[in-house]
Amino acid sequence: MNPLLAFQLRRVGRNKQYLFFTVLLPALFTIFITKIIGGQMGDAAGYDEVAASVMVSMMAYGALGAALGATIRISFDRASGWLRQLRITPVPQTQVFAVDVAVGAILALPSLVVVALVGRFVNGVQLGTGTWAVLVGVLWAGSIAFVALGLLIGLSLEEKAAGGAIGILGTMLAALGGLWWPVEMFPEPMQVLAWFTPSYWYAEMGRDVAAGTAPALLPVVALTAFTAVFAALAVTVARRRPLHAVSG
Amino acid sequence: MTSPPALDITGLTVRYGDTLAVDGLDLTIPSGQTVALLGANGAGKSSVVNAVLGLLNPAAGSVGILGRTPADAVRAGCVGAMLQHGGLPSEARVGEVLDLVRRSFPTRWPLDDLVVTAGIDGLLERSVDALSGGQRQRVLLALALAGAPPLLLLDEPTSAMDVEGRRAFWTTMRGLADAGHTVVFATHHLDEADAVADRVVVVAAGRVVADGSTAQVKARVTGRTISFTAAPDRRLESLPAVTGVARHGGTVTVATTDADATLRALLADGGLPDLEVRGATLEDAVLSLISTGHTHPIGAVR
Incomplete structure (x- = not known):
């Protein structure tokens, strides 16, 4: 494995918060929300629908939280001077950037898998073997949108603001994007707001797959557009903000 | 080559x-x-x-x-x-x-x-x-x-x-x-x-x-500095051995290569309230190097 990638993964692995917020919390939510809302459904079909929908939402919530958490941390490395230090070693800058993208993507996977396992074995969600694989695959691929967003935020904000943004951004994207309760339960203007969040389209993609169809074109195009914009802005910020610090 | x-x-x-x-x-x-x-x-x-x-x-x-x-x-x-x-x-x-x-x-x-x-x-x-x-x-x-x-x-x-x-x-x-x-x-x-x-x-x-x-x-930098309080219009640059003059409010700091000669001239010229004489710090030395207007670096360029 690339030494820098191994190094970065080891660092994140030491962070216990990551495990709690991006794996354990979504898994617990999956169980509770399904029990509460699904339990109110009169029939088994209604319960099954809720169970699948909640599971997809929580997979999306966990993955986007993990992707954001792993990447916004680049702000800490900038503040500590570590990015500057790396810059004066022979490690190419493109590799430093690529490794952060890879770390964000890799960390999104455990949340997806654990929540899917909870959905299947605790809540009894029934999908075909192929559908499970496609569901995890599609949501994993889509998590790149939040890797790009996290890098953009992490490169743009100062250390303290970035630290706050990790929690706030994940919560806002989940709430407005309809991951904690269905968008249909929102008042009309809020439903429109959801269309402007990448998290909404991300979960829509997953719901299409869970329903046994291929993702519709609109969610895919919308999420791709968000990713492209976030990535382009992140690259621009990375080029613009100097890494030097001068006091003498 | x-x-x-x-x-x-x-x-x-x-x-x-x-x-x-x-x-x-x-x-x-x-x-x-x-x-x-x-x-x-x-x-x-x-x-x-x-x-x-x-x-x-x-x-x-x-x-x-x-x-x-x-x-x-x-x-x-x-x-x-x-x-x-x-x-x-x-x-x-x-x-x-x-x-x-x-x-x-x-x-x-x-x-x-x-x-x-x-x-x-x-x-x-x-x-x-x-x-x-x-x-x-x-x-x-x-x-x-x-x-x-x-x-x-x-x-x-x-x-x-x-x-x-x-x-x-x-x-x-x-x-x-x-x-x-x-x-x-x-x-x-x-x-x-x-x-x-x-x-x-x-x-x-x-x-x-x-x-x-x-x-x-x-x-170059083993000179001394003389600090004292002086009126802003007092002329100091032309005194013997002076290599630089800096003013901070009423306090004047004079860099000199020969403190003895400069002090004698200053005393002849008027009083020296709040007098302080010390070995030049690097800042003073650098100050003297700039204010004497070296256009060419001193020392052998290697």
Whole structure:
């Protein structure tokens, strides 16, 4: 494995918060929300629908939280001077950037898998073997949108603001994007707001797959557009903000 | 064909907005020299270091490291640096960071020797977050040395060290020079330049104002300063042995090469309220070097 990638993964692995917020919390939510809302459904079909929908939402919530958490941390490395230090070693800058993208993507996977396992074995969600694989695959691929967003935020904000943004951004994207309760339960203007969040389209993609169809074109195009914009802005910020610090 | 110099800076100019930090600086350092970049805070030393490493884009001028551009030299592992604001990653052990950096260089300083040279014995298993200021500084030095690069660039390497740590560090740097490394370090301590460097380059207002052996530069700066309270219209520049005059409110500081002669003239000229005479600090020396209007650097340019 690339030494820098191994190094970065080891660092994140030491962070216990990551495990709690991006794996354990979504898994617990999956169980509770399904029990509460699904339990109110009169029939088994209604319960099954809720169970699948909640599971997809929580997979999306966990993955986007993990992707954001792993990447916004680049702000800490900038503040500590570590990015500057790396810059004066022979490690190419493109590799430093690529490794952060890879770390964000890799960390999104455990949340997806654990929540899917909870959905299947605790809540009894029934999908075909192929559908499970496609569901995890599609949501994993889509998590790149939040890797790009996290890098953009992490490169743009100062250390303290970035630290706050990790929690706030994940919560806002989940709430407005309809991951904690269905968008249909929102008042009309809020439903429109959801269309402007990448998290909404991300979960829509997953719901299409869970329903046994291929993702519709609109969610895919919308999420791709968000990713492209976030990535382009992140690259621009990375080029613009100097890494030097001068006091003498 | 002669090999290119370790460092070749031509007409380097660095601006931050309207502020001119480095003003057309020229400096050539042959391989194997140990050079102190001496100057007060804000003199432009760090800007020079950052420009040499390619961390900032100069407004004008060029930098060559062993005949390469800064970016190429860094990629090729030709240069190791200790930055004033370099940092270590959180949630990592010292040994892991050192290993990562060592492996990125084409050549590697043997680990056992590196640990002894940088003075980080017993720290490899330590978490970076648990290091003291002086220990961090030594770990950063170890990172600069990790690839045994031909050119070492150290920006105020001893700023977070106590006296003992500083002396140990000087010994290390002399050892590096003896081993054939080109060492360039920025400092604002004259004694540090004196203890380590075989060439001193004094930087003020982004220009080289003196360049020579330590003995040559020291001879320039062993003047004294006389401070007292004086009316703003009192003429002082033409007094005997005066090399510079600075005014801060009512207080006047006069740099002189012959305190005796200057004092005699001052007394003949009127009173000297709040008189204070002291050996010149580096700031005073640099002040005198600028205000006497040297257009050519003193000392032998090598």
